[in-house]
Amino acid sequence: MKIKEQYNEDDEYISEKSKSNQRFVKISFLIFGIGGLLAWNAILSDINFFINFLPRMDPPVYFPFLNFFLNIIFQFILLFQPKFMTYKKQLLISVMGSAISLILLPLFVLLLKRDSDINVIITGIMILLQGLLNAVCQSSFFGLVSYFPIEMIVSMSTGQGVAGILMNTIQYLVLFFIGDTSLKNTQEENDSIVKKGGIIFFSISVIIILICFIFIILVYKNNYFRKKLLLSGEYGKIKKNDAENLILKDEDQNKYNKPRQISFLELTKLLLDVNILTSILYLVTFALFPGVCLKFKFYSLTGGFSSNTIVSLYNIFDTIGRSVVSYFQPTKLLIYIVVLSRIILLFILPLNYYFECNNYDINLTSTILVISVILIAITNGFGSSLLFGIAPTLVPDFIKGKAGSSISFYLMIGIFLGTCSGIGMRSILGIIKGK
Numbered sequence: 001m002k003i004k005e006q007y008n009e010d011d012e013y014i015s016e017k018s019k020s021n022q023r024f025v026k027i028s029f030l031i032f033g034i035g036g037l038l039a040w041n042a043i044l045s046d047i048n049f050f051i052n053f054l055p056r057m058d059p060p061v062y063f064p065f066l067n068f069f070l071n072i073i074f075q076f077i078l079l080f081q082p083k084f085m086t087y088k089k090q091l092l093i094s095v096m097g098s099a100i101s102l103i104l105l106p107l108f109v110l111l112l113k114r115d116s117d118i119n120v121i122i123t124g125i126m127i128l129l130q131g132l133l134n135a136v137c138q139s140s141f142f143g144l145v146s147y148f149p150i151e152m153i154v155s156m157s158t159g160q161g162v163a164g165i166l167m168n169t170i171q172y173l174v175l176f177f178i179g180d181t182s183l184k185n186t187q188e189e190n191d192s193i194v195k196k197g198g199i200i201f202f203s204i205s206v207i208i209i210l211i212c213f214i215f216i217i218l219v220y221k222n223n224y225f226r227k228k229l230l231l232s233g234e235y236g237k238i239k240k241n242d243a244e245n246l247i248l249k250d251e252d253q254n255k256y257n258k259p260r261q262i263s264f265l266e267l268t269k270l271l272l273d274v275n276i277l278t279s280i281l282y283l284v285t286f287a288l289f290p291g292v293c294l295k296f297k298f299y300s301l302t303g304g305f306s307s308n309t310i311v312s313l314y315n316i317f318d319t320i321g322r323s324v325v326s327y328f329q330p331t332k333l334l335i336y337i338v339v340l341s342r343i344i345l346l347f348i349l350p351l352n353y354y355f356e357c358n359n360y361d362i363n364l365t366s367t368i369l370v371i372s373v374i375l376i377a378i379t380n381g382f383g384s385s386l387l388f389g390i391a392p393t394l395v396p397d398f399i400k401g402k403a404g405s406s407i408s409f410y411l412m413i414g415i416f417l418g419t420c421s422g423i424g425m426r427s428i429l430g431i432i433k434g435k
Contacts, residue, residue, distance in 0.1 A: 021224035033159020035212025042205040045167035065419040071131035094136035146404030161319025168312035279414035286418025321381025330390040
């Protein structure tokens with residue numbers, strides 16, 4: 001009896017420890033979602049900083065284009081070439097690089113002459129570099145999470161939305177304590193406000209990225225995390241005791257220890273419609289946000305409060321969309337409905353801008369804008385989680401990481417095409433305003 005009681009106690013202890021390990025991994029993926037997009041969300045949340053010092057760059061339009069230009073090229077290389085290093089090394093390098101980039105970017109903007117050619121060029125190069133680092137980071141995170149159950153994918157996807165909300169909240173606090181720009185202030189007074197706020201905001205952003213860096217190191221020591229990645233090659237060859245835990249035969253062990261590659265054509269055939277839908281999803285999103293949405297007058301708000309409120313609305317409902325996916329079964333039919341139905345927003349927002357330019361009630365046009373931003377955000381978040389959730393189920397186990405990276409790559413194609421379309425949409429708004 002005592003032996004049986006002892007066995008039950010040990011069994012319960014092991015079970016509780018296993019659950020604890022899983023909870024830590026789930027929290028880690030939430031933090032990875034935050035850290036993976038934090039640098040870009042920090043730039044977007046304090047876009048008024050760059051508008052103030054580099055107005056002729058038109059940051060809401062050209063920053064997304066520059067950020068995702070190198071991103072898409074490098075993700076292509078990462079997707080269709082053998083890994084040149086483990087996900088862990090790629091993540092540690094890219095996350096630390098993002099932190100350094102967020103330190104240097106605002107410093108260069110402040111130290112160089114306002115709106116000068118050299119300032120524009122250096123800032124453009126820094127945004128390009130940030131896009132490259134983001135490519136490595138995103139591809140690696142989505143490659144990793146594809147080996148885990150959908151609850152982990154949803155956790156990381158939710159973290160991406162939380163990143164934006166977190167940055168918006170910090171920005172609101174900075175605006176509250178430091179102040180916002182105003183037409184009543186002199187240029188020097190506005191510069192001083194934006195400078196102080198920017199330094200504080202970007203410093204906090206760097207600290208959060210460093211927390212993500214620490215979690216990358218810690219999660220690789222987690223037993224549950226390690227077990228899920230045994231077949232990924234992330235920990236090298238499968239050891240004998242690990243193989244026994246997985247109940248692999250000798251021939252299976254040798255098979256999994258061999259590097260296995262898949263061609264571009266094979267992967268494309270397996271995920272063709274899912275990849276196309278991913279690109280369409282993000283094309284629509286970035287054709288409208290942030291460039292078009294930030295062009296509107298927003299009730300009576302001005303300056304940083306106006307732009308940050310619009311971005312906050314997007315981030316909150318994008319996060320809601322990502323998190324509610326756990327209550328749905330990912331299917332292609334559902335994805336088709338979500339992705340294709342939102343194309344109508346490409347016509348609604350220009351029409352709403354026409355109303356604004358023709359002196360319709362600002363409360364009416366602002367309310368239409370709010371509804372549009374909410375629809376853009378919630379369908380973007382919901383669609384993203386559905387796509388990342390379904391992709392690994394459509395491929396063999398040994399290329400689940402490739403499936404996640406594939407969605408991440410076509411996501412970047414959609415974003416790049418969307419930023420190009422965003423430039424065109426801004427031109428359309430200019431024509432509407434000219435009339």
